[in-house]
Amino acid sequence: MMADDGGCGRCCFSFVLTSGLSALFLWLSLRTYKPSLFIQDLYVPGLNSRNNHTIFFQLTLRNQMKDKGVGYANISLSFLYNSTLLVANHTLPAFYQGHAKTAHRKDSVNAAALPWPPSNGTVSFRVRAATRVRSKIMLWFTKSHALVVAADVEVGASGEKVKKKSIKLKSGVADPGSRWLRMGVANAMLFAVFIF
Structure with a gap:
């Protein structure tokens, strides 16, 4: 009788462990990341x-995801002179981006007349981008999430960007992936407590 109880306990433990690992691998395969701009x-x-x-x-x-595509809604761009005065708005049309792909969008926008600084000065332009993104997993799209990012770009007297390297637009909005991670860990702990 005691041997049977030990076998049942091992069977239950194996089931819980296998289920937990399966859930973890499934979650990792479905986890999404926001693109970088x-x-x-x-x-x-x-x-x-x-x-x-x-x-x-x-x-x-x-798009840094090797097995998922990204669908972008229209991308709204704002340009702010010295990071405060809005001088231009522009919209880039929606598009789909494949697995682990990089897209480039070259364009121009007319800005309002400004009191430009002397020719030997530099100014900062805050570039802000706002859109909604959905990840494509196999044949279906996930729920869309807001993506709002911005960065200050210093421009020299020649009118060109001072830094030669690209400047990453950063977000203050929490990434949905981190929220799902916290929820997944919390649910796994509750499940383990409930079983034992």
């Missing part, structure tokens, strides 16, 4: 010529 280039001729109020830019979008 970068300002590759920013050129403001008006800093060198007061008659031109166009902002030229190149936005780079990277």
